[in-house]
Amino acid sequence: MKHRLTITVIMLMMFLVTQLIGLAVIYAYTPHVKTVTVGNETTNVTISRELPFGMEPPKTTPQNAMISIIIALVLVTVAFLVLTRINASIVIKIWFFSVVAISIAISLNAIFAMLGIFNAAWKILVSAIVIAVIMTFLKIFRTNFYTHNLSELLIYPGLAAVFVPILSPVTAIILLLIISVYDMYAVWKSKIMVEMAKYQMNTLKVFTGFFIPYFLKKPKPGEKVRIQMQKSMAQRARISKKLKKHKIAVALLGGGDVAFPLIFAGVVMRAISIPAALIIVGTATASLLALLMFSRKGKFYPAMPFLTAGCFAGYLIVLLLL
Numbered sequence: 395m396k397h398r399l400t401i402t403v404i405m406l407m408m409f410l411v412t413q414l415i416g417l418a419v420i421y422a423y424t425p426h427v428k429t430v431t432v433g434n435e436t437t438n439v440t441i442s443r444e445l446p447f448g449m450e451p452p453k454t455t456p457q458n459a460m461i462s463i464i465i466a467l468v469l470v471t472v473a474f475l476v477l478t479r480i481n482a483s484i485v486i487k488i489w490f491f492s493v494v495a496i497s498i499a500i501s502l503n504a505i506f507a508m509l510g511i512f513n514a515a516w517k518i519l520v521s522a523i524v525i526a527v528i529m530t531f532l533k534i535f536r537t538n539f540y541t542h543n544l545s546e547l548l549i550y551p552g553l554a555a556v557f558v559p560i561l562s563p564v565t566a567i568i569l570l571l572i573i574s575v576y577d578m579y580a581v582w583k584s585k586i587m588v589e590m591a592k593y594q595m596n597t598l599k600v601f602t603g604f605f606i607p608y609f610l611k612k613p614k615p616g617e618k619v620r621i622q623m624q625k626s627m628a629q630r631a632r633i634s635k636k637l638k639k640h641k642i643a644v645a646l647l648g649g650g651d652v653a654f655p656l657i658f659a660g661v662v663m664r665a666i667s668i669p670a671a672l673i674i675v676g677t678a679t680a681s682l683l684a685l686l687m688f689s690r691k692g693k694f695y696p697a698m699p700f701l702t703a704g705c706f707a708g709y710l711i712v713l714l715l716l
Contacts, residue, residue: 396686396691396693397606402686405645406679408543410679416550417668417672419551419554423442424442425441427440445500449496456562456564456565460561460568460569475586475590478589478597483598487598487600491534495527497553498530499552500552501552502548503518506521529545532545534599539607543605550652553653554656555660558660566658570702571702573650573654587694588694602648643691651701654701654702655674655705673715674712677707680704681705682700685700685701
């Protein structure tokens with residue numbers, strides 16, 4: 395096992411909770427047909443909640459949407475690598491801040507609407523924006539274990555809500571396969587993913603994904619230690635001089651490893667049903683557990699091939715049972 399059991403369980407729970415929040419957010423933005431009876435007449439009314447900030451997807455085919463997503467991912471990766479080469483960390487942080495804040499706001503807008511916290515749409519949206527900006531600021535400039543990972547729970551549901559409506563199950567499957575191949579190449583061959591992660595941790599002081607620092611060897615009873623994320627993701631513990639002998643390990647799960655299984659589950663939910671999506675979430679979580687259980691310490695692994703296998707296993711179960 396790559397990490398201690400408690401760390402593995404925490405990572406799995408964060409992954410699972412994000413998937414469930416994501417399905418709820420996607421469902422909130424999914425059009426629903428409601429039967430309305432007025433007098434003796436019964437009509438079907440389509441009720442839908444539009445994505446804020448003009449993020450409504452364009453009218454296009456799933457095939458074109460898939461190609462557009464792939465091209466966008468390539469361009470984003472190239473742009474990020476170019477910016478890292480010229481050390482434009484301020485530009486990257488502004489870019490990162492914008493994407494994170496918008497994604498969180500999209501999620502909170504749906505959650506507040508479902509909970510009925512406010513009685514006016516503008517109040518819901520304004521509250522979502524304010525809280526999203528605060529959470530993003532804390533994530534980037536006042537980082538600790540809680541501010542970082544709590545925001546991660548809301549980022550990927552917002553992103554998924556944008557991409558799910560323009561994909562079909564077939565195009566989502568193809569997208570998962572392409573991302574998995576790229577992930578293997580980027581981690582094992584070119585090391586692009588490893589370099590990007592290190593740059594985020596050591597230079598930007600932020601990381602796109604779940605991050606859990608922990609002691610390789612537990613401190614002795616009575617030694618008080620506060621693990622905090624601070625200036626460097628590689629040095630996330632503020633430890634007294636007496637405790638510097640304790641080595642810190644880090645459990646990581648990249649943002650794409652959380653987002654793409656959620657996108658696939660969301661596409662299946664819209665195309666088939668909520669139970670079908672829950673089955674896929676379950677098998678994807680099981681595949682992540684298998685990866686964490688059988689991976690070795692000190693080695694980097696591409697998670698997407700394993701998660702894709704889990705998604706496909708769940709989809710096969712759905713086709714057989716539902």
